Amino acid sequence: MTEFTMDDLMFKPGLMKGQRILITGGGTGLGKVMAEACVMLGADVYIWGRRGNVIEATAKELTDAHSANGGGRCIGMACDIRVPEAIHEAMDQVWAGGALTGLVNNAAGNFISRTEDLSPRAFDAIANIVFRGSFFVTLDAGKRWLAEGRHASVISILTTWVWHGGPFTVPSAMSKAGLNVMTQSLAVEWGGRGIRFNAIAPGPFPTEGAWARLNPGSTEAIGEAPPPSDPTIPLGRNGEMRELANMAVYLLDPGSAYINGQTIAIDGGGHLKGGGGFARLSEWGDAEWEQARNAIRGANEKDRAQRTV
Ligand code: HXC
Numbered sequence: 001m002t003e004f005t006m007d008d009l010m011f012k013p014g015l016m017k018g019q020r021i022l023i024t025g026g027g028t029g030l031g032k033v034m035a036e037a038c039v040m041l042g043a044d045v046y047i048w049g050r051r052g053n054v055i056e057a058t059a060k061e062l063t064d065a066h067s068a069n070g071g072g073r074c075i076g077m078a079c080d081i082r083v084p085e086a087i088h089e090a091m092d093q094v095w096a097g098g099a100l101t102g103l104v105n106n107a108a109g110n111f112i113s114r115t116e117d118l119s120p121r122a123f124d125a126i127a128n129i130v131f132r133g134s135f136f137v138t139l140d141a142g143k144r145w146l147a148e149g150r151h152a153s154v155i156s157i158l159t160t161w162v163w164h165g166g167p168f169t170v171p172s173a174m175s176k177a178g179l180n181v182m183t184q185s186l187a188v189e190w191g192g193r194g195i196r197f198n199a200i201a202p203g204p205f206p207t208e209g210a211w212a213r214l215n216p217g218s219t220e221a222i223g224e225a226p227p228p229s230d231p232t233i234p235l236g237r238n239g240e241m242r243e244l245a246n247m248a249v250y251l252l253d254p255g256s257a258y259i260n261g262q263t264i265a266i267d268g269g270g271h272l273k274g275g276g277g278f279a280r281l282s283e284w285g286d287a288e289w290e291q292a293r294n295a296i297r298g299a300n301e302k303d304r305a306q307r308t309v
Pocket residue numbers: 108109110111112113117118119120121122123125126159172202203204205209210213214276292293294296297300301303304
């Protein structure tokens with residue numbers, strides 16, 4: 001089912017007509033939500049992911065729901081952003097329909113683990129998606145924009161851990177911090193040539209992908225708010241999808257053209273109160289970690305079985 005109505009968005013219908021946006025990892029979770037908002041507002045949106053069936057189903061769902069009502073189209077493509085050649089080939093197909101006007105680096109992998117329990121392959125499993133993959137997508141699109149003299153907006157979905165570290169999620173925190181610096185660096189290097197870079201650092205927005213790997217075995221249903229007394233989030237609740245979608249549309253649209261090189265938290269103020277991370281897991285012992293590892297591996301296997309690239 002689709003997530004929104006126009007009443008959830010802050011913008012006028014047709015705002016993004018003529019825009020062409022690529023959202024990596026757009027088949028699920030936050031990527032899907034951002035894709036839906038852009039499609040509703042008239043943009044044509046490309047979504048990439050490794051599970052072809054998931055990508056196709058989302059693309060069809062969003063196009064069917066919105067294109068007849070003034071929305072754009074959503075086009076799904078199976079692409080693994082860990083593979084530079086696959087990125088290049090998929091980008092050729094995107095560009096065949098016209099240049100992109102925006103890119104959202106949203107695809108990610110993550111799981112909680114004691115750092116001493118990680119192998120080199122475990123580090124690579126995350127860094128190859130988040131750190132290297134996001135850079136390769138940005139580079140491939142960037143070369144095309146620069147060669148053609150085009151304007152574009154790039155946003156990367158980070159976490160607030162880029163400012164205060166991410167205990168028990170170190171490969172993710174390190175990789176997201178790298179993208180934070182990429183955002184700042186390219187804002188300067190390419191900003192004068194029309195390509196601006198910003199990032200969003202969300203607090204908790206319950207999604208299946210994140211909760212299975214960061215909150216494994218939790219009895220809290222996806223979408224259920226934490227108790228209002230949750231001490232780590234001043235606003236006492238998780239984020240709402242429409243709030244994230246509104247922020248993404250704002251940064252993608254030329255209406256925000258003077259914002260460049262910024263990373264904006266959308267976390268109810270959680271990071272200012274020392275929240276949003278997993279420091280509390282210091283209390284866990286071997287038994288809790290083994291249980292978490294088994295639950296996470298189950299989720300990973302389920303997803304891996306559906307990959308088509
Ligand atoms: C320790 C683990 C582990 C665990 C896997 N590994 N799970 N090590 N603890 N819980 C190790 C494996 O043993 C293996 O190393 C290596 O990692 C690779 O495992 P694979 O299962 O083969 O990896 P792969 O199939 O490449 O899958 C990548 C993945 C997976 C990152 C592990 O989770 C994935 O594809 N995720 C995509 C979706 C996702 O993660 N979404 C959540 C984003 S949420 P060895 O050495 O044993 O071979 C997010 C939110 C942040 O980022 C903010 C929240 C507030």
